[in-house]
Amino acid sequence: MVSIADYAGLKPAWCPGCGDFGILKAVNQALVGLELEPHQVLMVSGIGQAGKLPHYSRSNLFNSLHGRPVPPAIGAKIANEELVVIVVSGDGDGYGEGGNHFIHAARRNHNLTYLIHNNQVYGLTKGQASPTSDTGYVTRTTPQGAPTSFNPMAVAIAADTSFVARGFAGDVAHLADLIKAGITHQGFALIDILQPCPTFNRKNTYNWYRERIYKLGADYDPADKLAAFAKAQEWGDRIPIGVIYRAERPTFEEQLPALKNGPLVKQRLEPVQVAKLLSEFI
Amino acid sequence: MVSIADYAGLKPAWCPGCGDFGILKAVNQALVGLELEPHQVLMVSGIGQAGKLPHYSRSNLFNSLHGRPVPPAIGAKIANEELVVIVVSGDGDGYGEGGNHFIHAARRNHNLTYLIHNNQVYGLTKGQASPTSDTGYVTRTTPQGAPTSFNPMAVAIAADTSFVARGFAGDVAHLADLIKAGITHQGFALIDILQPCPTFNRKNTYNWYRERIYKLGADYDPADKLAAFAKAQEWGDRIPIGVIYRAERPTFEEQLPALKNGPLVKQRLEPVQVAKLLSEFI
């Protein structure tokens, strides 16, 4: 049996009070809850405070480049589809530098779980505006206020992400459930996590979020794309958390003929197959 | 008075029957219609068949890199906001390689007109699938069929593009009107243009489009974001053309304090201002 202790990693270098602690807990709980063992899991992270999470948990880890965790995760998943591949990213990492990979991985529906620690700021580089910084938010790179904020939920739905959810670092149990649902979901599962950064984001604090968030109830139907898009517009006074959109459609991986016979990493190519190829040029 | 002759450029190297010819006509008509002279216009294009258009029209031209026409256009517009800056791009260029610039330029609402020649294929490189290739479309890079098609209208709306329209290369007059509206619009104006590529796209032909497209009428309200998102989902049997979404919001440029006194390129910095800066370090 797996236990939380199996996921004990290095001591976090995050600031005291950082929302990332809650996310770390939720990730570990979700993995234990799904009875996954560390070696069955691969976390691919980008660069930022968020990207350090896997060092503080315990599993296989490929800590990639800023903005680039999604493509190596895709490569690794296709190479070994038996791995549970979780992408750990920040709002700058995932929506800024990595925006193009996001919309196209969503569209192709790669079978990954994509966690975005959304603290609405660049944390590791000390507090510049990120794409999700609230419109008008003043930082050292946006002294006149940040431009219109990026709406990850809306863009995710528009880009046909098959699982679109929002969680809150301050509600670990709810977040752990979302992560479990994301991992279980077949396809590209985006979980945007509202993450207070007490050091650099003085606006979107625990309290700010707590006053606004509410959980989507049983009456909400995440299968309805238009309703989901409407829901995705909510920000400001009321902020929904939970699964905002979910669709069933074939993953990229399940459409690959090569994976019909099991993980790519375990397959061997027979020399006769190559010999046949050579003959085609004669 | 400006005339179409003023916009006569080099002889196009496109294939006979290419939808790009219609787009070229519409662009020239729009510019003449707005009584713009060639030197007042800057076209910034990417690389692809689409990207060649400005060579075949006549204006200032910065032919940039594949996937990158938007950023240099932003730079040029900020440097000289008196220029009418038109970005000319293809579906691969704009939505594939250039996807990240698209969503962020839209969000920041740069004052540009963005034309995408959407032939649902990579034309110049000879027919590989593009992000907008219809789901399942078979090409040399997608022998098992293209993955889910990218929905530019939906993503544009989700990314808060302030003007989102679709035109058809086979309807020059309608398209010219759209382009005029796009140029007149203050903010980021995306015009996705359905463009038959008789050479490489054997599916989405003139007829295929003609049988499906219909014009949005006066009863359609492009100010309603949710309705626009719903409209953006239409594809297949019925394909709307016209302005799908329009919002009034401040452009990036008009929020720049530096541009309050006219185009950046015409402003001079006084040595005393710099001297004051130096003093701050003492």
Add this chain to the structure above:
Amino acid sequence: MSREINFMVAGEAGQGVQSVGFLLAKAFSRGGFHVFGNQDYESRVRGGHNFFRVRVKEGRVRAINETVDVLLALNKESIDLHRRELADGGVVIFDNDKIATPAGNGNQLGVPLEKLAEKEAGGKLMTNTVALGAGLGLTGYDFEIVAELLREHFPAAEVGKNNVRAARAGYDYARNNFEGKFDHQLHPVSDIRRMLLTGNEALTLGAIAAGCKFMAAYPMTPASSIMEYFAAKAEDLGLVMVPAEDEISAMNMIVGASYAGVRALTATSGSGFCLMVEGLGMAGITETPIVVVDAQRPGPAVGLPTRTEQGDLEFVLHAHHGEFPRAVLAPATIEDAFWSTVKAFNLADRYQLPVIILTDQHLASSYGTVDKFDMAQVTVDRGDLFTAGNDNEAGEYKRHRITRSGISPRAFPGQSRALVITDTDEHNEEGHLIEDGPTRTAQVQKRLRKLFSLKQEISPPVLYGPKHAETTLIGWGSTRGAISEAVDILRREGREINSLHFNDLWPFPGEEVADAMDRAHHSYVVENNATGQLARLIARETGKKASGHILKYDGRPFTPAQIAAKIREGRCDDGIHS
């Protein structure tokens, strides 16, 4: 046939120049000839001017020749542009219904190409096949070879038949009308069946033979055909080709796939390589084996998309900030394209680093005949693998363990209980990020130490001609055919000349070239670029300065004759700078 025959098919894009050229080449290959074929085309899909050279010979041929014996002109422009290239006794075949017989000597052979296509083969579309037939008829070649080829090439029964009819019409017309008009008759010369393929095809075959099962790429001329061929074979062979949204993604995907244990490839040209530079260093610091093809074309930026250059050498040697080991291989021939790729995958795995295969449009797109690759010679060496870990506790495995060789055994995630941890930050043996100086220094040294043994695997440059000669030509990559043939030409003229050709470029095998430069009175570095990049590399690594450069940077490949002329004329100082 003692001498060689040079065909040229010319016309505008969309007229089928490429397919006639290819079929011509293949027809002669089937008859046991050696063939070298090369297309010159513009960055447009219709119109403009294209031509395809097919050089046919009984012996080995690895370069183009600029004289033309038989010009199949599909339009008038082709005659205007190429008539000066006609050899003595050369002929032009053209549509005499559409083009007035051009002025000039008596080698203008009109054929009613389009009319025959319409009459005999059901339509204008067959015009180019009629021309193909006429070209073969002129030489009296065995028609059945072509007929069989056309039936294979156009598997739809009706289309195949029409093509055979079209070819027959042209063939018969030529046989009936042009007897004695062309000196050289060609008949199959042997039963040896060679492969006819391009550098890109050979390279892709090499990758597949080496067990590469994952590719991600974004189309870019002249690399696209690698991803296309890989994708075409994906279903049959159990491969995966992901058409990525951009090159950044493609590069990063292959690093992920390789980390998870699957050999992985990407291929692009300069602009795309620019976008891969960051990912290259990610492979460097995480010690993930990858193979990246840069099929060069003239730069900078978009440059000349369909043409050739060797302008990226210094770029690929130094791409990415900071320092880490890499290998750079520059296959010189179509055979090499196969074998260098096999080698690239083995080096990548053995040394856990990125290997760059530097080709160019000329090698990528030229067709040549080669003996069937001997699969028995292909070895797949995955390098040092961590196996003990299967039933060990995960904690014991250290991905970046410091070893004498610098190589740390690899484990693949999920294949055992060993956790595979790596980071693009500087890291400790476990793979976790660190801040201290000593660990940093130790990991830098560990990585760079790999260069010492890697260097032993690098092939020295290949000497062609006598060991001692007055003049040595030095080259790398796709110019080998042209250079060695230039050596032949000049030696026939009595000059003492040889050549030294680099296939493997990094770690730099400098000793042989230093010795050769010491031996020769003159050493000229021949490069398809404007600044003499190999010459600079030699200077840096060996301290030897070449006596001069033969450089070409108009986007066209060298011909043997051009190089020979430079030597004869003593014009070996083309460098713009250096």
Add this chain to the structure above:
Amino acid sequence: MSREINFMVAGEAGQGVQSVGFLLAKAFSRGGFHVFGNQDYESRVRGGHNFFRVRVKEGRVRAINETVDVLLALNKESIDLHRRELADGGVVIFDNDKIATPAGNGNQLGVPLEKLAEKEAGGKLMTNTVALGAGLGLTGYDFEIVAELLREHFPAAEVGKNNVRAARAGYDYARNNFEGKFDHQLHPVSDIRRMLLTGNEALTLGAIAAGCKFMAAYPMTPASSIMEYFAAKAEDLGLVMVPAEDEISAMNMIVGASYAGVRALTATSGSGFCLMVEGLGMAGITETPIVVVDAQRPGPAVGLPTRTEQGDLEFVLHAHHGEFPRAVLAPATIEDAFWSTVKAFNLADRYQLPVIILTDQHLASSYGTVDKFDMAQVTVDRGDLFTAGNDNEAGEYKRHRITRSGISPRAFPGQSRALVITDTDEHNEEGHLIEDGPTRTAQVQKRLRKLFSLKQEISPPVLYGPKHAETTLIGWGSTRGAISEAVDILRREGREINSLHFNDLWPFPGEEVADAMDRAHHSYVVENNATGQLARLIARETGKKASGHILKYDGRPFTPAQIAAKIREGRCDDGIHS
């Protein structure tokens, strides 16, 4: 004070190490001292271990020194980690309520830092300012200077007051309790008011002084403070700083802005530069002037984000496929950071090409005192501009006109009727794309010809010490302070040694270094990297091989003493490879 005093402030991230260090430096700068300050910190926002060295001297000082005279230890770890660095007679100031007096000699000066902060200044947060005050009290420095500084630094009245009180409390405590405990008393030495600023600040000022009005960038340590400073001044000075979505965009934006006529800048570090490589060549082929800062940090990939290295030299020299001219400047001092940037903009405009300013974390983030930049010396030269066109027909203007110098007059779009047409494809004089070889060749030559006159503008390396010496140290960039001080140290010991230091690196000014290497018996290249990149460049360009290398690649800057020790001990063969 005849000798120098070295302070160190140490603690964890979040304790205010940086601000105490800066205020200390500034306080001494205000008293007419020369100061050099440098922070060593980790890539985390809270916790870990940071320290800030402040070296104070009456004469010029341009490097750090590893001995410490006064250690302001904000936590216990700081004492443990740095006590060995204490000079004879050095002291440690620490909070004796929280830390037991450490064992060792008698230089441990406890101050109830936190208690004083709470009692005198209203809260714990002021603890670091108490330490600041104590440090200054120890040296008997003029308190009013600090008080004034604190009031400026914390403009909110209440905060300012509390800080002054905190500093006062520490100051008085030290004066009252530590008389005679520290040998060196410091008093303002002159009325000269120098600037105290970092390399990044100087560089940004240089850009602004040069009339750069547009910047686009993406944050990356250690370059971020350039964009932040530029943005901070945007409103006042009429500048625009666009926070781009990624570095690709930033680079492409500045090319567009410059094309449209505005001087434009971007700044990043290695990883970000990787992403800019494609755009760099776009500037190359479109001949658009741009200035790009690569503030190096240890690579490859993410490496050590907050530390220093000189590992990108070969990369920036060769970044991008194909060939085009560029200039690379590597400012060595904070003064240079200003002047090289002014020069960079002028070279970029005059030669219409990209200019790369290669700095590193050490130069970017170190504080130094410099004489106020003389604005009268700043010239702004926009190069050859097309003016006649204002009332001409547009057709006459040719953006890429072929000229002897290779420079084609620039016009800006929309500023006249001239149409400004350019293309990243190879193009003709008008800027339209072409396919033919001769036009290609002519444009390549035109662009590369610019190197000849550009080369005349490159500054030769700077000689330090006697012209003739047994040993010559060769360096580039930010190591200048450490190297020249090492020369001083060794000369005092009687060695014949000098140094030659490169500020401008490309086009390479090779003559002086070749001569200097000929003159010296030993020449050692000193570099903050593992493979000796400058040494290789010198070998390539001059044929001279250095006798050895002094290399350091642990992410930390050289100190003069480290270099001197290597020479003394004859350990000048650090290279991993080369």
